[in-house]
Amino acid sequence: GQNIDQPTEMTATEGAIVQINCTYQTSGFNGLFWYQQHAGEAPTFLSYNVLDGLEEKGRFSSFLSRSKGYSYLLLKELQMKDSASYLCAGQKYSTLTFGKGTMLLVSP
């Protein structure tokens, strides 16, 4: 199977750092994506990992461990506009399988 698990909700304070974890069954995926989705809007691409390690892009970083079936998205210097759902997605050839998303609420 290709189940993807991530926490349902997280809360954090403006200016803080938050880590959103994602676990998946190790067989089947050849890449891992993170998307951001504001309520009622389209998901937008944040990051992609195909090799183990950390990919940094501005305030957002993503980490992948293929042997452990584990990824995380790290958001630094949180802003109110970061309140959104964060979707972890496993890539297998031409399709992405999404987790149910983690709703992040950033408070002042």
Add this chain to the structure above:
Amino acid sequence: DSGVTQTPKHLITATGQRVTLRCSPRSGDLSVYWYQQSLDQGLQFLIQYYNGEERAKGNILERFSAQQFPDLHSELNLSSLELGDSALYFCASAGMEWTGRYGYTFGSGTRLTVV
């Protein structure tokens, strides 16, 4: 604007009816994907087309069908609609048959409400 156009944005229809959702991919993209998003299930992959041909199938019901036309736009047909089909339907496009490192570009979705 992502470049992926979906119409209509909202659709309200009765149970048992049939609707067609339309998607125009980003210029130059050959792959089109359809996803259904409901509150309890998250984003569920339905079907993929590449350059007019079906490439992959996910959890698509037999009541649902899709096609991609020579101009690369795609339509998702939903028939014998049930209350449980109420959801956001997203179309996404990609440049290649494989998603590569850039993933998909999503349209803004069609919100379907079945009453």
